[in-house]
Structure formats: structure tokens, C-alpha cells
Amino acid sequence: MTQDDNKEGIKGMANPGRYGIERIAYLLMRLTGLGLLGYFIAHVYETSNILRGRMGWDEFLAMTQTTEGHLFLVLVIGMCVFHTGNGIRIMLGHGGVGVGKPARPDYPYDPASQNYRHKIGIYSSIVLAAVAMMYGMAVMFGE
Amino acid sequence: MAQVSSIAEEQAPNPLSASKSVLLRISRFNPETDESNKFMEFSVPYQKWTTVLEAILDVKKHFDHSVAVRYSCRQATCGSCGMLINGKPRLACFTKISELNSDVVTVEPMNNFPVIRDLAVRFERLFDTHHKIKPFLIRDDTELESNEKEFLQSPEELENFIQFANCIKCGLCNSACPTMTTDSSFVGPQALAQAYRYVADSRDKGKDSRLDIIDESHGIWRCHFAGSCSQVCPKGVDPAMGIQFLRGYLLGFRS
Missing domain, CATH: 3.10.20.30 (Beta-grasp domain)
Structure with missing residues (x-):
């Protein structure tokens, strides 16, 4: 703690327990965004291996055909679905859609912007991501 | 100890x-x-x-x-x-x-x-950002120049912003904001909610100048709608709602 600072830093962003599901969605959105960015870069590198000819391409592709490779792709599927679903919710919210209407607040001041529509959107994104991951696992690990 | x-x-x-x-x-x-x-x-x-x-x-x-x-x-x-x-x-x-x-x-x-x-x-920075968004009515005329003693407003027009006028500048929203934990230049939910308070006021004509102020890299675009500001507000101001409405103006969803 310093006189000029007193900021929590990354720890404050990564400690979502105090503020409910919306803050957890915020953290997941950031993490999945970074994960997908990492995957995108890796994907560009992976597909660039086609320049090494068929042998090089098959060699690199074999890396994704392992158990670890499949688990990584399952994670990517989950990140992609959650980021898409929650992203749509946030984009609508950013346009002022579904955040309630201004009104004289009454105690205990439940914020209208944190309403059930957004909570349903967050939980739906998590459930959809879980279902997509299970489907991905069934495809990749199934017979 | x-x-x-x-x-x-x-x-x-x-x-x-x-x-x-x-x-x-x-x-x-x-x-x-x-x-x-x-x-x-x-x-x-x-x-x-x-x-x-x-x-x-x-x-x-x-x-x-x-x-x-x-x-x-x-x-x-x-x-x-x-x-x-x-x-x-x-x-x-x-x-x-x-x-x-x-x-x-x-x-x-x-x-x-x-x-x-x-x-x-210290509250200096909160008051600075609050002052930055021009927390007063902007008009071409003034009460002193006009023959009218007050600017009339319907109850419906009042409802559009009265919630945001409840802000007591306690700083709880800025303290809870996840963006403010890392970005020292972010204008913060308190000032953004107050920007909306004046933009939504039918008596105010300073919408464009306020939107110009918040439309910058450390302005409204750093808000990611985590909503923690609204959850801790002790007066029911709901800054997250105001910020999204404000962003609606910039994105063309509102006019």
C-alpha cells in the first residue's frame, strides 16, 4: 500500500467472489478472450505449416490428435461458446438493451441493470459452453 | 499489531x-x-x-x-x-x-x-473527474438572461434522470470498479453516471460536448459492464445503467 496508489491491480479483477455472478462473468469473459486470442495465434501458426508440404502438415496435425490435444480443443470450444453467448449479452447491454428503465429507486435499491435477463444470459452462456464441451468430448473421444 | x-x-x-x-x-x-x-x-x-x-x-x-x-x-x-x-x-x-x-x-x-x-x-481525483464531465446545465441562454424564472420540465422528463441525481459522491462505485483497479486514467463510473444524468436532462443542451469528453481511450469504452458499481451504490443510482445508456448514444442506439 502506498500513498499514491492503493489499487488492487490484477488481484482486484481476478477476485470476483464479492460481487456476484456478473463479476464472475466479467472475469470469465476476459480469460476466455485472452485464451481465444492465444488459440488464434497458435491456429495461424498451425495452418502456416502447410507451407512445409504434406509431411509437415500431417506431422503438426498429429499433435492435436493426442489426448492432451483433444482436451485443449474441448477447452477452446467452451471458451468460444461462452465468449460468444456472453458477448451477445454484453453487446446488447452496451446499447442499453435489457438494462431496465430509469426510475426513482426504492430501498433496498436492487440495481435494475443487474436484472434477471442478464443473469439468465450469463447462466445460459455457461450451460451452453458446458454442453458444447461435452458434445466436443463425445465427438473427439467417442468411438 | x-x-x-x-x-x-x-x-x-x-x-x-x-x-x-x-x-x-x-x-x-x-x-x-x-x-x-x-x-x-x-x-x-x-x-x-x-x-x-x-x-x-x-x-x-x-x-x-x-x-x-x-x-x-x-x-x-x-x-x-x-x-x-x-x-x-x-x-x-x-x-x-x-x-x-x-x-x-x-x-x-x-x-x-x-x-x-x-x-x-483522498477524493481529489473523484472530484476532478466529476468536474471534467461538466456537472451543470449547459444552455445557450441562462436564467439571468431569460424572462422565465425556471426551466420547465414534465414529471416524465424528470424520471429520466432523477435516479442519477441521487449520487452523493461517496466513491464506492469507483472503489468496486474492476477497470479502476488497473487503469489510473479511467474516468470511472461515478463521473460517467453523472454525465448521463445531465445528458438525460431535458433542460440541458450540452450532450455533444459531454459525449466528446467521455469518447476517448480511458473514457466510456473502458467500462465492460461488470455491474459492481451498481451493486455497491448506497443510493440506488445504478451507474452501470447510466453508462450503458450513455454508450447507446455514442453507438447510435439512442438519439
Whole structure:
């Protein structure tokens, strides 16, 4: 703690327990965004291996055909679905859609912007991501 | 510094009727002499209606008058006594100990504000950003130049912004904001909500100039709609709602 600072830093962003599901969605959105960015870069590198000819391409592709490779792709599927679903919710919210209407607040001041529509959107994104991951696992690990 | 003292046992001249006591942990930090904060612990009796501020003032009265805390109205109107109470930004005068459902109450200075000493923080930056968004009616004419004594407004027009006019500038929203934990230049939910308060006011003609002010890299685009600001607001202002409406203007969803 310093006189000029007193900021929590990354720890404050990564400690979502105090503020409910919306803050957890915020953290997941950031993490999945970074994960997908990492995957995108890796994907560009992976597909660039086609320049090494068929042998090089098959060699690199074999890396994704392992158990670890499949688990990584399952994670990517989950990140992609959650980021898409929650992203749509946030984009609508950013346009002022579904955040309630201004009104004289009454105690205990439940914020209208944190309403059930957004909570349903967050939980739906998590459930959809879980279902997509299970489907991905069934495809990749199934017979 | 783990000094535990008890008011009921040692200091109170008259027996207090409270049947319960709570362990109050107060963060002590003087930026001029200390490198990090330390906690002092006090056993404080409380009743159903005792607020955290009253417990802190009990400690000041009976044990350590040097505890630095800012307060004034004691009724959630002045916005002075914001602090972290059990890890969450709240007004000390508006938080009853009995509502916390905990035997330990830890009070710390608000995050994202420089500490003056102990629980008191500097508000200069909050007031600067508040001032930056021009928190006043902007018009071509003025009351002094006009023959009218007041600018008329319908009840419906009032409803559009009255919620946001409840802001007491306590800074709890800025303390809870996840963007402000890392971005020192972010204008913050308090100022953004106040920008919406004036943009939504039918008497105001300064929408374009305010949108220009917040439409920058550390402005409204740094808000990611985590909503923590609205969850901690003690006056029901709901800054997250105002910020999204404000962004709606910039994105063309609203006019």
C-alpha cells in the first residue's frame, strides 16, 4: 500500500467472489478472450505449416490428435461458446438493451441493470459452453 | 499489531445492554511513516441497530482517538464514510453490524483511492473527474438572461434522470470498479453516471460536448459492464445503467 496508489491491480479483477455472478462473468469473459486470442495465434501458426508440404502438415496435425490435444480443443470450444453467448449479452447491454428503465429507486435499491435477463444470459452462456464441451468430448473421444 | 480490547469489560462507565460483541479489525496506515498497513483489533459491543461507524467511533472514544476516519452526517447523505467493510465497499453509517452476519468486522480504506491515513482517503481525483464531465446545465441562454424564472420540465422528463441525481459522491462505485483497479486514467463510473444524468436532462443542451469528453481511450469504452458499481451504490443510482445508456448514444442506439 502506498500513498499514491492503493489499487488492487490484477488481484482486484481476478477476485470476483464479492460481487456476484456478473463479476464472475466479467472475469470469465476476459480469460476466455485472452485464451481465444492465444488459440488464434497458435491456429495461424498451425495452418502456416502447410507451407512445409504434406509431411509437415500431417506431422503438426498429429499433435492435436493426442489426448492432451483433444482436451485443449474441448477447452477452446467452451471458451468460444461462452465468449460468444456472453458477448451477445454484453453487446446488447452496451446499447442499453435489457438494462431496465430509469426510475426513482426504492430501498433496498436492487440495481435494475443487474436484472434477471442478464443473469439468465450469463447462466445460459455457461450451460451452453458446458454442453458444447461435452458434445466436443463425445465427438473427439467417442468411438 | 494485534491488540484486542473490550469496551464492556474495561472502559464503559455504565454496563451496556448489548448481549453481543464483535471483533472490529481496523486497518492502520500512515503513508508518511508506515510501509504497509497493520490491523488493530477491538472487541466492541453492539445492538441490532449499531452501525459500523458507531462501532469505530466507540473505539475512538474509549481506546484510540488517533484512528483516522472521515464522517459527517451519519445518515448516508454526505458520502464521507465510504470504506471497505469485510472486503466490500460500503458506507459505514449505512451498514449495521447485525446485517453483516459475522463475528469479525474488518474495516479498510477504499481501494482505488490514495490513503491519507487509516480509513480516510483522498477524493481529489473523484472530484476532478466529476468536474471534467461538466456537472451543470449547459444552455445557450441562462436564467439571468431569460424572462422565465425556471426551466420547465414534465414529471416524465424528470424520471429520466432523477435516479442519477441521487449520487452523493461517496466513491464506492469507483472503489468496486474492476477497470479502476488497473487503469489510473479511467474516468470511472461515478463521473460517467453523472454525465448521463445531465445528458438525460431535458433542460440541458450540452450532450455533444459531454459525449466528446467521455469518447476517448480511458473514457466510456473502458467500462465492460461488470455491474459492481451498481451493486455497491448506497443510493440506488445504478451507474452501470447510466453508462450503458450513455454508450447507446455514442453507438447510435439512442438519439
